[in-house]
Amino acid sequence: MSEAPSVVLVTGVSRFLGGHLAARLAADPSIERVLGVDTTPPSREMRRRMGRAEFVRVDIRNPLIGKVISTAKVDTVVHASLSGNPGASGGRSMMMEMNVIGTMQLLAACQRSETVRRLVVKSTSAVYGASRRDPATFTETTEPKAIPPGGYAKDAVEIEGYVRSFSRRRPDIPVTTLRFVNLIGPRIDTSFVRYFSLPVVPVVLGYDARVQLLHEEDAVAVLERAAAQDLPGVFNVGGAGVLMLSQAIRRAGRLSLPIPQPAVPLVGRFTRRARLVDFSPEQMRLLNFGRVVDTTKLRTEFGFTPRWTTVQAFDDFVAGRNLRPVIDPATWGRAQDAALAVARALPSGA
Numbered sequence: 001m002s003e004a005p006s007v008v009l010v011t012g013v014s015r016f017l018g019g020h021l022a023a024r025l026a027a028d029p030s031i032e033r034v035l036g037v038d039t040t041p042p043s044r045e046m047r048r049r050m051g052r053a054e055f056v057r058v059d060i061r062n063p064l065i066g067k068v069i070s071t072a073k074v075d076t077v078v079h080a081s082l083s084g085n086p087g088a089s090g091g092r093s094m095m096m097e098m099n100v101i102g103t104m105q106l107l108a109a110c111q112r113s114e115t116v117r118r119l120v121v122k123s124t125s126a127v128y129g130a131s132r133r134d135p136a137t138f139t140e141t142t143e144p145k146a147i148p149p150g151g152y153a154k155d156a157v158e159i160e161g162y163v164r165s166f167s168r169r170r171p172d173i174p175v176t177t178l179r180f181v182n183l184i185g186p187r188i189d190t191s192f193v194r195y196f197s198l199p200v201v202p203v204v205l206g207y208d209a210r211v212q213l214l215h216e217e218d219a220v221a222v223l224e225r226a227a228a229q230d231l232p233g234v235f236n237v238g239g240a241g242v243l244m245l246s247q248a249i250r251r252a253g254r255l256s257l258p259i260p261q262p263a264v265p266l267v268g269r270f271t272r273r274a275r276l277v278d279f280s281p282e283q284m285r286l287l288n289f290g291r292v293v294d295t296t297k298l299r300t301e302f303g304f305t306p307r308w309t310t311v312q313a314f315d316d317f318v319a320g321r322n323l324r325p326v327i328d329p330a331t332w333g334r335a336q337d338a339a340l341a342v343a344r345a346l347p348s349g350a
Helices: 016-026 044-050 064-072 092-112 151-169 191-197 216-228 245-251 261-273 281-289 296-302 310-320 329-345
Strands: 007-011 033-038 054-057 076-079 118-124 175-180 182-184 200-204 213-215 233-237 255-259
Touching: 007 016, 007 064, 016 033, 016 044, 016 216, 033 064, 064 092, 076 092, 076 216, 092 151, 118 151, 118 216, 151 175, 151 281, 175 216, 182 191, 182 216, 182 310, 191 310, 200 245, 200 261, 200 281, 213 216, 213 310, 216 233, 216 296, 233 296, 245 255, 245 310, 255 261, 261 281
Parallel strands: 007 033, 007 076, 033 054, 076 118, 118 175, 175 233, 182 213, 200 255
Antiparallel strands: none
């Protein structure tokens, strides 16, 4: 039988997941102490939410993290700081360094620790890649058809390799790896949130990807459960059902802008430089082919069923962000009809 945590350390508390998880854990009177670490302090509002959780300003790339763990006698570590947002991490190079080097240093500290007895790692379903040869759904044992060549997905593949090595060296420490699909909600800031908030949403001409999402509250809840019990293994985490990309854009009241495949990298660079949305190449491939994961193991072995389906999570994002149609649907329909009428009236070959 697994022991309840006494002293929990959460990484990445200046961001949504880490901060809200620390707040949830701090509200549990059975947990003696909660430490939240990050390179930058949480916002004033987040610090208020975190209650009695203690903030420790430390870079997990620094061996000092080992001293924090040993001094506080940490027994549960939740590594929630893995980032797929280069803009929030100081650029792609810094993001890779924080993700990979930071995880290596944290794992080394856990390996040396005499008190750590549970490790939870936030990962991503991006480890499966995205290609035209993908299966309808990915289970936890499905091998990717195309290995992610770079960015956050490549970071996550490397990190999971280091986590497996850690498990072999410390088989006495149960390790839970959670592969999240794209997160969305009224408060969290992600690439997908920014993408669907654009008034005109670029899509790849000729493709209509399947989108699977996880509500921000479900993401915090699944991390909380993993921190509280020994639930070793790898688990896909996503809401039930899917949305077609075109359906999602319509539900958000946005307009789609089909982009020919050769122009996609150019559009990606433009939106990144304009600081509208920072989409990496693997995320652009996701918009081509989509990706859906099987969550049977999450429900049956982990014992968690997301409260929100993909559609419900998306609709809560739209309502919470107060998104309004860019153009009245009736007006947009009349404009499309007029354009089609003009096109039909043009002489053949014009």
